[in-house]
Amino acid sequence: MGNKNISMAVIRRLPKYYRYLGDLLDRDIQRISSKELSDIIGFTASQIRQDLNNFGGFGQQGYGYNVDALHKEIGKILGLDTKYNAVLIGAGNLGQAIANYSGFRKAGFEIKALFDANPRMIGLKIRDFEILDSEDIEEFIKENDVDIAIMCIPKKGSQELADRLVNAGIKGIWNFVPVDLDVPESVIVENVNLTESLFTLSYLMKAED
Template identity: 85%
Template sequence: MGNKNISMAVIRRLPKYHRYLGDLLDKDIQRISSKELSDIIGFTASQIRQDLNNFGGFGQQGYGYNVEALHSEIGKILGLDRTYKAILVGAGNLGQAIANYSGFRKAGFEIKALFDANPRMIGLKIREFEVLDSENIEEFIQKNDIDIAILCIPKNGAQELMNRIVKVGIKGVWNFAPIDLEVPKDVIVENVNLTESLFTLSYLMKESE
């Protein structure tokens, strides 16, 4: 199924569908209509049907959606039916918080190692990981077939590090560094800028006054 023409707006709504459907499964709800799903999620029923129709027909007229089947199919669309090996670079406060988040493993993302360039951090134990020296990051990526790098580092040096890790096979980056990184076309970067998100909140609060 070729989904290259699916808009990013639709793709960014899929994780929300997956989360809400998981909540419904936890409540032993087995089927739901697009109208009922609309009431829960906040998207219109028409929007929900259009989004899901991009990936095939999941609902049945007069029945609605099988919650378990739809949850499973959206998980497959999101690539959650496979395991990703990840490293985390930057073992400061943000990096430690992410490393301690239990949801990654449940979703199939396995953090294999933590790295830092600060000599005071190297050798410290965070969860089950000993923080490794980022000087040795290329060798670790190659030996362990790492798919994803999570960057929790300052913007100074982030591009240089990116250049190093893509050369040895990293294909996906979850970037918390406050910089727009330049990468080859075959490398996917998802930027998470906490300050920009906070500024957006500030704007919306101001506009609501």
């Protein structure tokens, strides 16, 4: 499960498999072939089999895949059988939208607190959270067994904040700041750059002209 030789391209396809299999379960579909899965997802049947064979396969000749079993196995591969505590830093519009999304808790990601550096934000309530002062974040992380930090702050000060998070023991950063953070190899950073994604959309639309 922790095979570091598996390409990032394969890893980034796993959440899509997980989502589509979940949709199939919602429709009470219990068995599916790689060809049928290909028609739904858009990957080739060969690609699907190759991707899943990286983790042991799971299919049976002449039967296909048991949807529920495959969904659970991919969930385990993605680490969704583990509970993670998270903090969110930056309670602006984006941070509030993330805090209000209920799907994270269902997937095992528990946001424990919201933090902000703006004195006007501190003490306000978002959903069930009172926004805390980001000056106190290290102590909170250590006292509450926090694994993940979600960064939704401006670029200025983002590296300094990342350094503080690392020193406090954070293992992963979900980074919405449009900057590449310098962290030790032991800390995983997943960058979500909304502007770059929009620019990619713009390019693809222009290429169709």
